[in-house]
Amino acid sequence: MARISRQDTRLDAPKGSRGPFSARLGGRPSRDRFGRFTEWIARKMGTPWFLIGLTIFAAAWLIYNVTAPAEWRFDSAANGFTALTLILSLQASYAAPLILLAQNRQDDRDRVQIEQDRQRAERNLNDTEYLAREVVSLRLAMKDMATKEFIRGELRSLVEELDRDTTEERPVD
Template sequence: MAVDDFEIPRSSKRKLPSFAMSPETFGRGAEAFARFMGTPAFLVGMTVFCAVWLLWNTLLPESWQFDPRSLNFTLLTLILSLQASYAAPLILLAENRSTDRDRVEFEHDRQRAERNLADTEYLAREVAALRIAMREVATRDFIRSELKDLLKELEDERQDGNQADGVDSRSSEQRRGGSHSG
């Protein structure tokens, strides 16, 4: 094997172990941290921490003070600045993840609304088709009225037929009777 073989990757010369964390795990941690920073427990804890720090470095003898008031509490300022410098990006990361989740949820809601609208329109068309079909279908009242009309026509025809038969029968009787008398 040649020394200048560029097709074979070199082995890593890094001595430190690599720390690989999935973006999902890191994001969940950032959200948990941001959620914790918004709790009353965190605010009370930070207030107590700062109060103890200030009282310790103000009221105790100078030999016990580790961040004297004469230096304007430089160490406390640095610690709070460090905390803020980590908190801001973590909060933004958590907010971005929340925005992404909201965007996905909004998209699902939009799709669900489209499906509901399509279903509603389909049902409205079906109801309209049923109404149109029901107008074409003979209803019970319509059939009754038609049957009554037909029955009346039949009765009228029968009466007309009976009257005609009565006139015919009378005239035939008269003819018979007239032949006897004449």
Template sequence: MAPEREVRERAATGATAATRSRIRLDQPQPPRRRLLPEYDPEAFGRLSERIARFLGTGRFIVGMTVVVILWVVWNVSAPRDLRFDTYPFIFLTLMLSLQASYAAPLILLAQNRQDDRDRVNLEQDRKQNERSIADTEYLTREIAALRVGLGEVATRDWIRSEIEDLVKDVEERHGGGRVVFPAERPRGRDVDDR
């Protein structure tokens, strides 16, 4: 009875064997199993930067020097059965080489991340400089246009000198006497006001 109902449901929804086996592109795929563990590259990068910063401090150098001195003193002056690294200090050399082999790539990774940040900052600075130059050029053109425009504007001194010249011309025409201006026209509409 159940298989018949399943066939009827498929027929009602239009689901066929071809549509059921197709991959749905509108839905995310289920996560695949991975053999290697996943890690966050940003978190690893931040950790490497912290380690590189610590390796570049005086505290690390002093601490490393103290450890090496204690190591050598212990393996030279301790009783023979308590020594763990005899005179050529092969184990100490191995430990220092191991520390250096991990420190060098971590420092390089930190430097690469810093280079990437510097590159982004330089690009932003370059774009900001381009905008500043464009703004400066625009303002320079505007100031030049204002200067040209102001050259054509009548200033107070120019108007004063023109009025003085006109007064002199009028005085010369009327024989140096007092100039009497015609009476004002009556207020109201003039024929010329149209």
């Protein structure tokens, strides 16, 4: 059963006037919003601009901590640039799960798209089979239908028969 927060039970404040976090106090943030955020991060991490920016950041860090006066340095080359290593490790440790979350969301979307495509293909197949049955029934009906040549031939034979009958009925003078 879902818990209703005290803020949600207030009827004197319109729902829209509450802050974006007040309705979720104690709750989890929207999964969709977090999912979109992870996809945005994953998309940005996969660009050349991200790699260029990360390279510039690391180069600037190294250059500053090598060339700056000793008292201004915050990451020593003697210690193997420990702070830079920690920052890059932290970035990598967050990047991998964010990319996996984005891939999972894409897989879910792909599954939905595949199911919709399958349903669409099934409907198209059913429509095609229906139309094929209709065409076959029309062809069968056309075989039973009298053609123009058949009707002309029948009319000619009737006219000839009438002519014969009228010539036989005429008395010979």
